[in-house]
Amino acid sequence: MGKVTKEHINKLTDYLWEIPKTFREDMRVPARILVSEKNLDHIIEDRSLNQLVNVTTLPGIRKAALVMPDVHEGYGFPIGGVAATAYPHGAISPGGIGYDINCGVRLLTSKLNKEDVEDHLEPLSKELYTQVPSGMGKGGQIRLFAAQMDKVLSTGAEWCVQQGYAAEEELKYIESHGKLKWADPKCVSQMAKNRGFDQLGTIGSGNHFVEVSFVDEIYDREAANAFGLHKNQIVVMVHTGSRGLGHQVATDHIRIMVTAMRNYDITLPDRELACVPFSSEEGKNYFKAMCAAANYAWCNRQMISWEIRNAWETVFGEKGGQLKLMYDIAHNIAKIEAHTVKAGQEKVIVHRKGATRSFGPGFKELPKEYLNIGQPVIIPGSMGTCSYVMAGAAKSHDLTFGSCCHGAGRQLSRRAAKKSVNAPLLKQQLRERGIFIEAGSFRGIAEEAPIAYKDVNRVVDTVHSSGIAKKVAQLKPLAVIKG
Amino acid sequence: MIYEFVPHIADLALKVEGTTLKELFVNSLKGMNNILKDGFCDSVQRFDSQMTIEIASESRTELLINFLSEVLALTNVQKSIYCRVYFSYFSDKRVVAQLFGTWFCCFDEDIKGITYHEAHVRKNKKGNLETYIIFDL
Structure with a gap:
């Protein structure tokens, strides 16, 4: 089957496009693209829409497979993909969540303003680089014992509260309160646990980072007030999994499912989509393991917050005040949620791979001050551009299974970025613009250069205009710490 | 050509070639090791760790991906890059391999996963075996 082109795509609204089920015989539902017409031309250039069509073949898929405006080609699922399958007998596909389970973002707010930190940015970025372990293959400040690991996997961010690394109050500012109750450490292999013993409190490498930013613009004063944001305020963002x-x-x-799906007569156009019925033994075991890994990720971001607070205190002392958690959100995860599919609400297994939950006002899990606003959505841009805080909106439930974008989306491969970017020069140019970069290597800076990413403003404007989330504030970077 | 990098927007893709399946495995491992730490194995003069692994799979493509995934996991846990491999048993569906590794301090690239996406071991026009391997970074 050939590449998806614009002739295969029907316009549903200004921001919603559809590849009909008739495009390919094995499609079970249509494929939908949330994007402006201008950006659609760009998206068509890679193979992400063919990958989206492949997603529509998942057994039990409901309504439509979707991609967000930051979509780009991945493997199996496109990055920026959302797929909901019928609960409990529809498919669960680890490829629809990704290798970095519960990769996500959190935002800490401070009482300091831009002018308070301007003379401290260099020591702050160096202290953060020292306190928050980053880089490839590097371990963290603590090493878990086996019993502690099982607790982390079972209880997620709660473990940090029990150990004195976080306040209990903070848990309600985390998606699912930092813990998925279905987690079962017994479904996590010893090899996986071995890899995790020394990595709690580490950001790793690639596009993961800690960023000190300031609030450059407020778009929605009521929402910003509720989230505790104001113009010129210093905030700290964490992106890791x-x-x-x-x-x-x-x-x-994935390895288990590649073999097991033959037992369920499942054939798919791409092995990386490997799946089994959620209700099968293999499906339940994966979900329990995925929940455990998600809990580890929330614990990881919580530990990193503790390290950031230590660095903050070292640099600013008492006058720096407390860093408060605004929100923590996952963008690589599967959740069991209720959504309107045809006539009424249905329980579905929502796969989000490079997509953020964006539930609107009234969602009971939210802390009371956010309840009338909607769930905070944190959208990182790139190290030289800007990021956004948005608020989820009710329309996301109708259009996207309560989901929206997760970032700017790559437009250049890492190798292409490395070839076209002079990293020392970029670091200097960013420094001249007032942005400090602390990185383990120039390679890492080049791979994550702003040129490697799409325009986050366009992505966010599309999301805002489509009504699935609304802009609350724009953040501009001051210091970026990465592996 | 032992292997070459091919463009992939989000990740890193290798096109690997070998005159035999065993050579394809060895070359794929070389490619993976050079992603982890470029040139590291060229200068290795001693081995710090030895591991034995056994992998069985339904097809030779799955066997290759599963073999590399297992070596990658050990690389992360043992903090050793396995520059040398000796196969004490090798067939299309099962391998037993002795791995010889050298400790390292940190990677150039952190590989999250080795995907089955577009992996397909097949004969090319030259009569050699080849496949694409996409690494999630």
Whole structure:
């Protein structure tokens, strides 16, 4: 089957496009693209829409397979993909979650303003680089024992509260309160646990980072007030996931499913979509392991927050005040949620791979000050551009199974970025613009250069205009710490 | 050509070639090791760790991906890059391999996963075996 072109795509609304089920015989539902017409031309250039069509073949898929405006080609699922399958007998596919289970973002807010930190940015970025272990293959400040690991996998961010690394109050500002109750450490292999023993509190490498930013613009004053944001305020963003433990959980269970799906007569156009019925033994085991890895990731981001707070205190002392958690959100995960599919609400297994939950006002899990606003959505851009805080909106439930974008989306491969970027020069140019970069290598800076990413403003404007989330604030970077 | 990098927007893809299946495995391992730490194995003069692994799979493509995934996991846990491999048993569906590794401090690239996406071991026009391997970084 050939590449998807614009002739295969029908316009549903200004921001929603559809590849009909008739495009390919094995499609079970249509494929939908949330994007502006201008960006659609760009998306068509890679193979992400063919990958989206492949997703529509998953057994039990409901309504439509979707991609967000930051979509780009991945393997199996496109990055920026959302697929909901019928609960409990529809498919669960580890490829629809990704290797970095519960990769996600959190935002900490401070009482300091831009002018308070301007003279401290260099020591702050160096202190953060020292306190928050980053880089490839590097371990963290603590090493878990086997029993502690099982607790982390079972209880997620709660473990940090029990150990004195976080306040209990903070848990309600984390998606699912930092813990998925279905987690079962017994479904996580010893190899995965071995990879996780020394990685708690580490950001890793690639596109993961800690970023000190300031609030440059407020778009929605009521929402910003509720989220505790104001103009010029200093905030700290963390982007990382479940590290080697999550990678191994995905590897183990994709391998199991590649073989097991033959027992369920499942044939798919791409082995990386390997899946089994959620209700099968293999499906339940994966879900329990995925939940455990997700809990590890929430614990990891919580530990990193503790390290950031230590660095903050070292640099600013008492006058720096407390860093408060605004919200923590996953963008590589599967959740059991209720959504309107045809006539009424249905329980579905929502796979989000490079997509963020964006539930609107009234969602009972939210802390009371966010209840009338909607769930915070944190959208990182790149190290030289900007990021956004948005609020989920009710329309996301109708259009996207309560999901929206997760970032800017790559437009250049890592190798292409390395070839076209002079990293020392970029670091200097960013420094001249007032942005400090602390990185383990120039290679890492080049791979994550702003040129490697799409325009986050366009992505966010599409999401805002489509009504699935609304813009609350724009953040501009001041210091970026990465592996 | 032992292997070459091919463009992939999000990740890193290798096209690997070997005159035999065993050579394809060895070359794929070389490619993976050079992603982890470029040139590391060229200068290795001693081995710090030895591991034995056994992998069985339904097809030779799955066997290759599963073999590399197992070596990658050990690389992360043992903090050793396995520059040398000796196969004490090798067939299309099962391998037993002795791995010889050398400790390292940190990677150039952190490989999250080795995907089955577009992996397909087949004969090319030259009569050699080849496949694509996409690494999630």
